[in-house]
Amino acid sequence: MVADMNRPIRVTIWNEFLHEQTEEHVRGIYPEGIHGRLAQGLDGRGPFEIRCATLHDPEQGLAAAVLDETDVLVWWGHRAHAQVGDEAVLRVRDRVWAGMGLVALHSAHFSKIFIRLLGTPCTLRHRVAAEREMLWVVDPHHPIARGVPDRIVIEQEEMYGEPFAIPSPDEIIFLASFAGGEVFRAGCTWRRGAGRIFYFQPGHETYPIYHHADILQVIANGIQWAAHRI
Amino acid sequence: MVADMNRPIRVTIWNEFLHEQTEEHVRGIYPEGIHGRLAQGLDGRGPFEIRCATLHDPEQGLAAAVLDETDVLVWWGHRAHAQVGDEAVLRVRDRVWAGMGLVALHSAHFSKIFIRLLGTPCTLRHRVAAEREMLWVVDPHHPIARGVPDRIVIEQEEMYGEPFAIPSPDEIIFLASFAGGEVFRAGCTWRRGAGRIFYFQPGHETYPIYHHADILQVIANGIQWAAHRI
Amino acid sequence: MVADMNRPIRVTIWNEFLHEQTEEHVRGIYPEGIHGRLAQGLDGRGPFEIRCATLHDPEQGLAAAVLDETDVLVWWGHRAHAQVGDEAVLRVRDRVWAGMGLVALHSAHFSKIFIRLLGTPCTLRHRVAAEREMLWVVDPHHPIARGVPDRIVIEQEEMYGEPFAIPSPDEIIFLASFAGGEVFRAGCTWRRGAGRIFYFQPGHETYPIYHHADILQVIANGIQWAAHRI
């Protein structure tokens, strides 16, 4: 799992791809899907070779052949967690154990794969709201914080608050506050077998958060870290 | 899950109870089963109300009614991990998340419930051998080490060695070495939701390890810690 | 250092006791000193035998005879960190290593003893302000959170923000946000030798924070935890 440092990192962006098809407002923000936007926004921010996969692909986009060519899997899911089959979940879990990186975004906290790898309920406090989030770097010397400002302001985001029922993270890199006063461990890492996991909270589908350069930079750093490159 | 500190801790000792029925040598060591021996050996070492359950009981000994009356579940399994049904595993997982303690002994490292709660492969180096183990206290100020000598010598034990594919433990209380030179994180803790988990390595069925007073003391401490009492 | 569980915990509240003597506003809030208020507010919240000590006492209130009779030292200091002599600091450090608990409050983050025990700069973001703080329980199953509401609101507090240059805490129990949007690891633990350390951020001298019942409850829990009792 120590990759050849000179070849590109093979990134697969997996998206359930539902909101963008059924909600006009979301489609307006992400006309090519959240996966399409991420692919575009991450391009050039690291030595990446990016492909996309969605729930609507064969084997839910998580076929062995896809995972075979994946160094880091980026995951966005929300409404369809239950539709991801247990077999696919175990396939992903086994790849992470074998060294594949996982970058879990936003409501991926409630995906089967995240809960399976962390072993906790992964519940959190939650409010449907359009409120200002401030994201603070807590560990400025961590590679995932490179080139990221001390503070990122997101004008509108859904509120995610503590207690977040996760195992004690190996590293906490970002903490967030929301206009309502809530706080959240918004950027955390864990190791599972040979694989590295990075969870990053921003990204509710109804706000243009993946158009924000600093957010993309964090995700790009997270991918490189999860690939054992930084 | 903060128990009334004055009532007894309701301990259920779960054992697959196979070796003792099919291998004469093991039956000689544990004529009443590993569970029976543990129940006897733990009695009086804490404010315990102890019952036993085995794979052969209804719902594999893990019925909701049993778990309803369990503050801490002690688990010994080896050959029959695969026979424990997924439904029972999820029932135990949910109870741990809700605050039930889990003390996982020896080859329980490979039980479905342990892997499910930790999220890692839980593989280890292994040698069928009858060799001397030395168990050292690494964290002498941890409540689980109370009344336990600096060093416990086990004359004959199967070898378990690193790398042990577990998540970075919240606490490492015991490290072991074996006559062959291997080392092992033999006593570790994790939190999962409201529940506390203690893994303790000693206890291969072919040696009389649960007749050793210091080993029993560690398990008794582990139960009290997993019950949030110490 | 495993105390007799039946005798009271001998608590020494150490205060530099300067603001209350020179600033009328502070004296109005704490006419008997911050130490006097804490002694009164903690009384009855645990099996405590409380005494006070200040910088103005012989050997700066940190004589060997005082420490000999102290199970947990509560520390409030701000302006006079440099006036605490190195000999006293080493005396306290050695006691912590030998098992004495330390509860460090508010600007104690910059005390010589705190930096000495943690080994990091302990710098933080800071704004002189009278702004609303919200304190959230992140680890609801930790003994220090017992009987404490999910959220504590402090109407006015000085802002302390991340990055807080501390070693990765053993446990994070409270996170705070401030009206300005900043976040802070407001309640953290570390072990040092046989001693337990709890840092708790609330308590700027110009606001009546130690009159707040929930804040006192957290400190009382912290003392019991630091005394190895819970």
Added chain:
Amino acid sequence: MVADMNRPIRVTIWNEFLHEQTEEHVRGIYPEGIHGRLAQGLDGRGPFEIRCATLHDPEQGLAAAVLDETDVLVWWGHRAHAQVGDEAVLRVRDRVWAGMGLVALHSAHFSKIFIRLLGTPCTLRHRVAAEREMLWVVDPHHPIARGVPDRIVIEQEEMYGEPFAIPSPDEIIFLASFAGGEVFRAGCTWRRGAGRIFYFQPGHETYPIYHHADILQVIANGIQWAAHRI
């Protein structure tokens, strides 16, 4: 402190350089000093620009001008811990806080700088002996373990055993056992401010341990890790 990734890592190997001058046996093993041997053995194992410094140099080899040109400081000391002045210790501490790496070898566990940065007594069990040590990789996916075999055997080493009074490490990469059965957390990391610290136990002066290729590889990896390069 994020170094230009293309320029060499400036390594300063600091050695008290006493045993090699006064003990014929040690001089036989390290005719050019432990520092000289390490400089030679590390050469070519990474993008290093290596210089040496000893206690006998101006300002004990730890002048500001030396530290100004140091990305990672490797430290070997044993008999002369007390001779290193407090001013030099604080100078090194402040550099570590500002991002300089520290690789502390063997009896450096008792150096002033190590205790100052860790904040604990750093005591350990100890036996003057010439016994076989086995060093096991516990965290095979950590960059410091790259290219290192699962197990390193050192034919003769002094025994260092648990309990080792350190803060809970951020990462444990190596565990050791000794012929007498003792165990030891032999390779550990901590962060302090912007600086990374790696402690590695092998290296008693009376055995040719720094002639062992695998040991040198671990130290070379540790330097690169402490320089934030891997």
